[in-house]
Amino acid sequence: MAEEKSLNFLEEIIENDLKSGKHASIVTRFPPEPNGYLHLGHAASIVLNFGLSKKYGGYTNLRFDDTNPSTEETEYVESIKNDVHWLGFEWKNELYASDYFEDLYLFAIKLIRLGYAYVDDSDSETIAREKGTPTMPGTNSKFRDRSVEENIELFEAMKAGKFKDGERVLRAKIDMSHINMLMRDPVMYRIKHAHHHRTFDKWCIYPMYDFAHGQSDSLEHITHSICTLEFVPHRELYNWFIEKLDIYLSHQYEFARRNISYTVMSKRKLLQLVNEKYVDGWDDPRMPTISGLRRRGYTPESIRDFCDRAGIAKRENVTELSLLEFCAREDLNKIALRRMVVFDPIKVVLTNYSEENEMVSVEDNPEDVNGGFREVPFSKELYIEQDDFMEVPPKKFFRLFPGGMVRLKGAYIIKCDEVVKDAEGKIIQLNCSFISESKSGNDTSNIKVKGTLHWVSAAHAIPVEVRLYDRLFKVEDPSSAAGDFKDYINENSLEIIPEVYAEPALKNAVTGEHYQFLRKGYFALDKNSSKDKLIFNRTVTLKDTWAKEVKKG
RNA sequence: UGCCCGAUAGUAUAAGGGUAGUACAUCAGAUUUUGGUUCUGAGUGUCUUGGUUCGAAUCCAGGUCGGGCAACCA
Numbered sequence: 001m002a003e004e005k006s007l008n009f010l011e012e013i014i015e016n017d018l019k020s021g022k023h024a025s026i027v028t029r030f031p032p033e034p035n036g037y038l039h040l041g042h043a044a045s046i047v048l049n050f051g052l053s054k055k056y057g058g059y060t061n062l063r064f065d066d067t068n069p070s071t072e073e074t075e076y077v078e079s080i081k082n083d084v085h086w087l088g089f090e091w092k093n094e095l096y097a098s099d100y101f102e103d104l105y106l107f108a109i110k111l112i113r114l115g116y117a118y119v120d121d122s123d124s125e126t127i128a129r130e131k132g133t134p135t136m137p138g139t140n141s142k143f144r145d146r147s148v149e150e151n152i153e154l155f156e157a158m159k160a161g162k163f164k165d166g167e168r169v170l171r172a173k174i175d176m177s178h179i180n181m182l183m184r185d186p187v188m189y190r191i192k193h194a195h196h197h198r199t200f201d202k203w204c205i206y207p208m209y210d211f212a213h214g215q216s217d218s219l220e221h222i223t224h225s226i227c228t229l230e231f232v233p234h235r236e237l238y239n240w241f242i243e244k245l246d247i248y249l250s251h252q253y254e255f256a257r258r259n260i261s262y263t264v265m266s267k268r269k270l271l272q273l274v275n276e277k278y279v280d281g282w283d284d285p286r287m288p289t290i291s292g293l294r295r296r297g298y299t300p301e302s303i304r305d306f307c308d309r310a311g312i313a314k315r316e317n318v319t320e321l322s323l324l325e326f327c328a329r330e331d332l333n334k335i336a337l338r339r340m341v342v343f344d345p346i347k348v349v350l351t352n353y354s355e356e357n358e359m360v361s362v363e364d365n366p367e368d369v370n371g372g373f374r375e376v377p378f379s380k381e382l383y384i385e386q387d388d389f390m391e392v393p394p395k396k397f398f399r400l401f402p403g404g405m406v407r408l409k410g411a412y413i414i415k416c417d418e419v420v421k422d423a424e425g426k427i428i429q430l431n432c433s434f435i436s437e438s439k440s441g442n443d444t445s446n447i448k449v450k451g452t453l454h455w456v457s458a459a460h461a462i463p464v465e466v467r468l469y470d471r472l473f474k475v476e477d478p479s480s481a482a483g484d485f486k487d488y489i490n491e492n493s494l495e496i497i498p499e500v501y502a503e504p505a506l507k508n509a510v511t512g513e514h515y516q517f518l519r520k521g522y523f524a525l526d527k528n529s530s531k532d533k534l535i536f537n538r539t540v541t542l543k544d545t546w547a548k549e550v551k552k553g
Numbered sequence: 554u555g556c557c558c559g560a561u562a563g564u565a566u567a568a569g570g571g572u573a574g575u576a577c578a579u580c581a582g583a584u585u586u587u588g589g590u591u592c593u594g595a596g597u598g599u600c601u602u603g604g605u606u607c608g609a610a611u612c613c614a615g616g617u618c619g620g621g622c623a624a625c626c627a
Binding site for chain 1: 554555556557558559560563564565566567568569574575576577578585586587588589590591619620621622623624625626627
C-alpha cells in the first residue's frame with residue numbers, strides 16, 4: 001500500500017482536474033529566459049514541473065522565453081539545456097517563444113481586427129504617465145481610437161521596419177482605469193532593431209512577455225502553467241488574451257520562489273557578482289547556480305532531494321542553507337570514496353617501527369557493504385593533523401597528547417612518548433611507539449582507545465591543492481538587509497590551501513567521483529585540476545560535534 | 554491612501570470542523586577503528602480580536618504584520 005503522502009497545493013489542483021475529467025493527462029513547461037545561468041530557484045521550478053508531469057502521466061516542454069533579443073544569448077541556452085539534463089530531466093520538446101513569432105503576429109492582427117489592439121505613437125514617458133498610479137486611474141492615449149484599417153497599416157509598417165526603436169508600440173485596448181495596472185492597455189509589441197539569437201534579423205518587432213507567454217502556453221496546450229508569485233497580477237491579462245483570441249485555455253498557477261539563507265537568488269544580482277568579479281564566474285563553486293553547485297561537488301540527487309524536502313507553497317520563505325548541506329551529506333555519505341588527507345601536518349616518528357614500510361588495507365566506504373578496499377602505505381614517518389595533538393589536552397579531548405594513545409585509521413594504535421621542539425619552543429615532531437599487535441583487523445592488544453586519526457606516510461604522500469568554501473554572504477538575507485547586498489559579502493568565503501598531503505590513491509582521482517577526506521569533509525576534483533596539480537573543492541564539511549564543543553568552551 | 558497575495562516551532566512544510574504532525578536545525582544519551590554514519594529521546598508553534606459551532610489552524614468579520622502592483626524586462 002502506498003504510504004499516505006500529503007499533497008502540495010498544485011498536486012491537489014491536478015488531482016482534482018484529473019478526477020473531474022477536466023484533463024486526461026497534464027502538460028507543463030519549464031520556461032527559462034536565456035539571459036543567465038540556472039540557479040537553485042530554477043531547480044525548484046524544474047523539479048516541480050518535470051516532477052508533476054512525471055507523477056501524473058504527461059510531459060514537460062523546455063521552452064526558452066526569448067522575446068527580448070537584447071539580453072539573450074546562445075551561450076545561456078546551451079548551459080540551461082546542460083543543467084536540466086544534469087539534474088536528471090528529459091523534456092518532450094525543445095521550444096522557443098521565437099518559434100511562435102509568426103503565430104503571435106497573426107494573433108496581434110486578429111486582436112486589431114476585433115478592435116482589441118491599437119498602435120500608439122506615444123513615447124515611453126508619455127505612456128508611463130498616462131498609465132496613472134495604483135491609486136489613480138490612467139488616461140486614454142490620443143491614439144487609442146484609430147480605425148482598424150489604420151492600425152493594421154501601422155502595425156505592418158512597424159513589422160516592415162518603417163520606424164525606429166521606440167517610435168511605435170502595439171497596445172491592447174482594455175481599460176485605462178482598470179484597478180489592475182497591468183490591464184491599463186499593456187504594450188504587446190515593441191520595436192527593436194536587434195539581432196535575435198535564433199530569428200536573426202527577420203523581425204524588428206518583438207512581443208512582450210505578457211503577449212508571448214500565455215499564447216505560447218496555449219499553442220502547446222499546456223494544462224498547468226506554473227510560475228512564481230510576482231506573476232499573480234498578470235494572470236488576469238493572461239486570461240484576457242486567451243479569451244479574446246478564443247484559443248486553448250491554459251491556466252496559470254503561482255507558487256513562492258525558493259530563497260536560501262546566506263546567498264542571493266536573482267539573476268540580476270548573480271550577474272553583478274560575476275561582472276564585478278566578486279566570484280570566478282557563473283560556475284564559481286560559491287554560487288547558488290546549478291553549474292556552481294556541480295563544480296563544487298553537489299550531486300543532482302542531493303539537489304532534487306533538497307527541492308522535495310523544502311516543498312512548495314505560496315508564502316515567502318527563506319530556507320536554511322543547512323537543509324541543502326544535509327541533503328548533500330546524506331547522498332555523499334553513501335557514495336563517497338574515503339581517502340586520507342592531512343591539511344596541516346605534524347610529523348610523527350614511530351621509534352620502534354622498522355625502516356621498511358608496509359601496506360595496510362583500508363575500506364573505500366564503510367557504508368557500502370560491497371565496497372572495496374585500497375592499499376595505503378604505512379611507514380616509520382607519518383603526518384597527522386596538528387589539531388589532533390595537544391600538549392595540554394582539555395577534558396573530553398580524545399586525540400593524541402603526551403602519554404596518550406590513539407589508533408591510526410586502518411593501521412596501529414600508537415602512543416605519544418616524546419614531544420620534540422625547536423629552539424623557539426615550537427613543536428616540530430612527535431616521537432611515538434606503535435603497538436605491533438594492534439593492527440587493524442588483527443588486533444590482539446586488547447587496548448581500547450577513544451580516538452582514531454587519519455594520517456599519511458610522509459614519504460608517500462602526494463601534494464594536492466584544496467579549496468575550502470564558506471557561505472558567500474555574512475547575513476542570512478542579504479537581499480533584504482539595509483543598503484547594498486554586496487556590502488554583506490563574506491570576504492573569507494574562499495580559502496585556498498595550495499599544498500596538503502594526500503594518500504597516493506588520490507592520484508587516480510577523476511571528475512564526477514566524490515571523495516570523503518576522512519574527518520575533513522566531502523571533496524570533488526575541480527575543473528581546473530590537472531595531472532600535475534590536483535585541485536579539490538570542498539563540497540561540504542562533515543558534521544563536527546567536537547568543533548561545536550570547543551566553540552562552547 | 555487603492556487593488557492583489559500571504560501569515561502554523563529557529564527554518565521549511567502537513568493537518569481541509571474532531572489528538573497540531575514531519576523534516577532540517579538545536580539539546581541530551583547510546584553505538585562507532587571517521588568527534589562521521591546509525592539509533593533513542595527532549596524542548597519549542599497555529600499573527601490578533603470578535604463571531605458561528607458541542608468542537609476552529611481550518612468557516613465568517615474586523616484589525617495587525619510581511620510581500621507584490623505605476624519596465625517598450627521576464
